[in-house]
Amino acid sequence: LVRRITQHFSSKMNSDISIGRIEYKFFNKLSINDILIKDQNDDTLIYSKKAITGFKSIDFKKSTIRLGKVTLEEPIIYLITDSTGTMNVTWYLDMLKKPSDSTKVSSGIFSFDQVAITGGSFSLIDKSVTATKKGFDSKNLKLNNLNVTFEDFQTGNDSTSFKIYDLSFYESGGFNLKRLSSSVTLANQNIILQDLFINCDSSVMNIPKLALKSQTPESFKHFVDEVNIEIVLDKSVISTSDLEHFIPSLNGYNESVWLSGRIGGTVSELRGRNIELTYRDYTALDCDFDFSGLPDINKAFIYIGVNSLKTNAKDLENITIPGKEKLELPDFMYKLGNITFDGSFTGFTTDFVTYGSLRTNEGNVRADISFRPEKSGRYQIKGLLTGTDIDLGNLTGKTELLGKLSLQTNVDGYAYSFKSFAANLTGKIDSVEIKNYKYRNISLNGLFTEKTWDGSINLIDENIKLDLLGLLNFRNKLPEFDFTLNLADANLFRLNFDKLDTSSSVTVLLTSNFKGNSIDNLDGEIKLLNSKFVKYGNELELYDFTIKTFNENNTPGLSLRTDFLDADITGKYNFAALGGVFKTAIAKLMPSQFKAPVRIDTRKNNFTFSINFKNTDRLNTFFRTGVLIADKSYLYGSVLPDSVINITGKSKSLSVK
Numbered sequence: 001l002v003r004r005i006t007q008h009f010s011s012k013m014n015s016d017i018s019i020g021r022i023e024y025k026f027f028n029k030l031s032i033n034d035i036l037i038k039d040q041n042d043d044t045l046i047y048s049k050k051a052i053t054g055f056k057s058i059d060f061k062k063s064t065i066r067l068g069k070v071t072l073e074e075p076i077i078y079l080i081t082d083s084t085g086t087m088n089v090t091w092y093l094d095m096l097k098k099p100s101d102s103t104k105v106s107s108g109i110f111s112f113d114q115v116a117i118t119g120g121s122f123s124l125i126d127k128s129v130t131a132t133k134k135g136f137d138s139k140n141l142k143l144n145n146l147n148v149t150f151e152d153f154q155t156g157n158d159s160t161s162f163k164i165y166d167l168s169f170y171e172s173g174g175f176n177l178k179r180l181s182s183s184v185t186l187a188n189q190n191i192i193l194q195d196l197f198i199n200c201d202s203s204v205m206n207i208p209k210l211a212l213k214s215q216t217p218e219s220f221k222h223f224v225d226e227v228n229i230e231i232v233l234d235k236s237v238i239s240t241s242d243l244e245h246f247i248p249s250l251n252g253y254n255e256s257v258w259l260s261g262r263i264g265g266t267v268s269e270l271r272g273r274n275i276e277l278t279y280r281d282y283t284a285l286d287c288d289f290d291f292s293g294l295p296d297i298n299k300a301f302i303y304i305g306v307n308s309l310k311t312n313a314k315d316l317e318n319i320t321i322p323g324k325e326k327l328e329l330p331d332f333m334y335k336l337g338n339i340t341f342d343g344s345f346t347g348f349t350t351d352f353v354t355y356g357s358l359r360t361n362e363g364n365v366r367a368d369i370s371f372r373p374e375k376s377g378r379y380q381i382k383g384l385l386t387g388t389d390i391d392l393g394n395l396t397g398k399t400e401l402l403g404k405l406s407l408q409t410n411v412d413g414y415a416y417s418f419k420s421f422a423a424n425l426t427g428k429i430d431s432v433e434i435k436n437y438k439y440r441n442i443s444l445n446g447l448f449t450e451k452t453w454d455g456s457i458n459l460i461d462e463n464i465k466l467d468l469l470g471l472l473n474f475r476n477k478l479p480e481f482d483f484t485l486n487l488a489d490a491n492l493f494r495l496n497f498d499k500l501d502t503s504s505s506v507t508v509l510l511t512s513n514f515k516g517n518s519i520d521n522l523d524g525e526i527k528l529l530n531s532k533f534v535k536y537g538n539e540l541e542l543y544d545f546t547i548k549t550f551n552e553n554n555t556p557g558l559s560l561r562t563d564f565l566d567a568d569i570t571g572k573y574n575f576a577a578l579g580g581v582f583k584t585a586i587a588k589l590m591p592s593q594f595k596a597p598v599r600i601d602t603r604k605n606n607f608t609f610s611i612n613f614k615n616t617d618r619l620n621t622f623f624r625t626g627v628l629i630a631d632k633s634y635l636y637g638s639v640l641p642d643s644v645i646n647i648t649g650k651s652k653s654l655s656v657k
Contacts, residue, residue, distance in 0.1 A: 016038040020035075029053070053068070053069070055068065069114045069116065081126040113153075116148075122143040141172075161186070165181050181195070189220075207236075213227065226266065257278065261275035272288060281315060305344050306342055312339060341356055341358050351371075353383070363391055369381055369384070379416075382411065386407070401434065409425045411425060412424045424448075434495075437463075437495050442457060451473070464495060466485070466487050468484070470484055471483060486510075487508040505534040512525070519558075524548065527546045545563070566614070567612070571607025577604045611636070614631055633651035635647060
């Protein structure tokens, strides 16, 4: 009988349908073995090793059928779309349609208590496209070890509802769903999942409600614009190791975040409210957002309102931008401690504005700045930057020299990363503490990068007047300076640079064009013009002071020209080692009285020198040396690598008090 029935349907449908064995157990249980349905290409569409069902009730008058528990063992489902774009199951659905679609179908109710699937597999294959080699592929989907239980399945005139328990499977691309449970309602073109729980390898999601709502069945053909999404997400942990199966660019980026909030609207007009995200030990975000224009993120208008963002450099250093290395942070970021931001981001990915306040342990910053991405990872930055109580001492490690800084400046420039930027600054330093003295109202106008300044700095204070114009460049191993400094009436006592002398002051006009960070590697020229120094009530005026390097017959040299003396050094010199040279020379002369220094490289010095004294009385008086030396006195000589020092001199008079 079974064979005749299956042959009949096979003939009618022009396909192969077979059943191995049917067994009816009194009083209400039916068991079917080896169910096989093939498609029109003679490929397997559905196969189940065994199906068992129990009948609760059948009422033909009311058109109701209620089943008890239905069990499917090791079912296999193949849904295949051929090269023409036609799915194999479509052929069956078309054959099952009634001759006239206008025929009214009587209403009825079909329900079952439970359906259990164990050890199943499901394949959704589209032969019209090329399968991807890695990751999740919706066009070549293969689920193995599929297990699930459906309960409380009920159908009515306009709705279908059921519950899913313990859905699990392993996807061929590597994605592993350990457990999914939910209540499902399908009604009036709406799909509603409640109490949805998802557990993957490393992610656990709690979703009290996920709904897709539309006005008409046709709306799903225009999903982006016409289907409303509602997602309520309780606190859940989401791992990139699970997401990487759907977003390949996250491969190798093994991080997890805790996430909760509400998302609603259509894809094209998406909004998020009470979004809370936590990451690692210090990072927490509380925000709202509105996206208009998705799914094309490059054309979407974005608003993100940050109610609170807290983070720390210890977390930021672990962030890896997909396709790139971890964020490289400057050293001072680690000294900021906990960083808090509140504000907003508004605009497009190609041009957006950020407005808000940044608070740290070492000061606060308020920004109203636009960012415009450009080619080669460069961002154009423009706007207003305000800083308050920024602790320069702690940030630079020079607490005895520097204190707090407050400023307001306009920024117009470019940034490539935290460590690479260039911007024009126009603004004012409201206050900055140097040597425990607070300087106020300093004007800035120039080009500023992570290691250079090229512009002007102006300061007018009751204890100092300063104008600096030029370049300070710290990019290379030896810094470069090319500037003019006009320093007037600087009271060194009140500025805390000289606490021993209340009269100490300086007025300097300085021009410089040199490289180097010490007299030993100086290359260039430094000049003092019309300068005045006051010390212990004594004044010292310098009308012309010049120190510069030169090269004579491929031999380096250093020259000094002043109102008081002129000096020249020719050869290889290192002033830092001269002390050791003199100590070595004295030890050789008087070994019983002096010990030679240990490991002094005397090869650093091999030069000749000459010193011509002019009017040195004012110089000696100012410094209180007690030395008086006649005009036109001179010294010349040489310092050799073996610590030999030759000195020849002449003076009409020399006295030491």
